[in-house]
Amino acid sequence: MGPLLFTEYIRPISDIAISHGIRYHIYADDTQLYISFNPSIPGDMEHALSTLTHRIHEIKTWMSSNCLKLNDSKTEFFVAGSPYNLKHLTQIELAIGTAKTTPSETVRNLDVMFNPTMTLSSHVNFLRRSINFQLRNLWRIRQFIDQDTCHLAVLALISSRLD
Template sequence: MALVDFSLAFNCVKHDLLGRKLQNEFGFSTSACSLITSYLSQRSQAVHHNGHFSSHRPLTDGTPQGSCLSALLFTIYINSLPSVLRCQYHLYADDLQVYVSGPKNDLDRLITALNDDLHAIECWAITNKLFPNPAKTKAIIFCKDGVVNPQIDVRFCGETIDLSDEVTNLGLIMDSRLKWSGQVNSVTMKVYNTLRTFRRFQKVLSMQTRHKLAQAVLIPFFLYCDAVYYPGLSAAQKEQLHRCFKSVIRFVYGLRRFDSTRAVRHTLMGCDLTENYLRRVCCFMHTVYNGKAPEYIAQHVRRGNNQRARSFIIPRHTTSTRRSLLIYGASTWNSQPLTIRNQTTMSTFKAALNRA
């Protein structure tokens, strides 16, 4: 997989080219395109430093920073990029991941296919006046046993992209063997660092305020992308997260370091951390079962033939893939009572899970 980086992507949008894309690719009328062009043009920018403003300079390119339309207009601008790709991809605004999969003994062909797409991205970027950044572009090979192959040569914009053992993809830290140690360490480090700051003011914060801080700031660290990595965690990694979560509970309720949290462990999220992870995996599988998941996810699982059972067919898998999201998720879904699986809306499904 290659994680492609563009330099200052939002600032490089050409207004005239965006107007042509709106008209030719999306069917905008001439007057609508003129309105968008008027919105983008005749803008200027100044810098405020030490109480003084610099002179204003015109902005001839880019979408307005902080504007609610900025991301949408950039998405429209980059929308044609996937048409030049042959490998699979994920594209979210200016975050692009291109990936290809296959057997380990076919690695040379896979690298060639990836390089072909990277070259196509380079050509597309030149045509559309964007600037790829090979220095920040990352490449990684996911393989259970690891890959030792000095002949691997991933190239982008004339430069060799060194293979990484660990990459950050939209805030999720992924290592080449999907062991998730970097992600777990990152979560716990963020929580402990934030707790260290909060504890300086603990004596002047009421329990209600500490509870709100935990809900708004600390718990989201545990929940971000949890359904992706939690099924693959080892027992030691799960225990690491549990110890960290107990520190949050002790902060909220003013408990000492070694005080038991058993009596209040359900109060922050309505259940303990493990149960919350299981519920969120079930919610993800509810989305898959009801046909609301992307095709690249839905194609890997099949619903059972008995519609009344509302279950998944567990595909054949190895010991290592048993902990993958879809295998683990399908098994967890099938283990839920039928009264829960029968809920068709997400709100009623969550309510049924909470009552169980």
């Protein structure tokens, strides 16, 4: 099945999200649902979590009846907000299938790491570790390659990560 046909095949997922006021992104076989709430409004968080739980169940039911599977173990749940609001949130759990899930500390979206306060510190640390790994590997083979080849390897392996 090609990408256009697959996109049309999974279109009901977007219909489920839209009909209940949930924003979404679908990228290949990855679906992301977004819902916002105001923690200063009593019951708003609980309503948002309940809506999300019911829609995930509805999507899971649709997927199973259409020979697709929502992988509960790979499903992540993420809450982003200001440090003040996050500090005042009570215990948050989302029911996905039979399991209760707590928010992830970081999530990866199109190779960018996000943390709950959206400061990108997790992404910077991820890049730092990745670049150090590549530099160590280049150091191991440096004696076997000339300077121009080393320069090209740095451009390909390290500069591309910074772009």
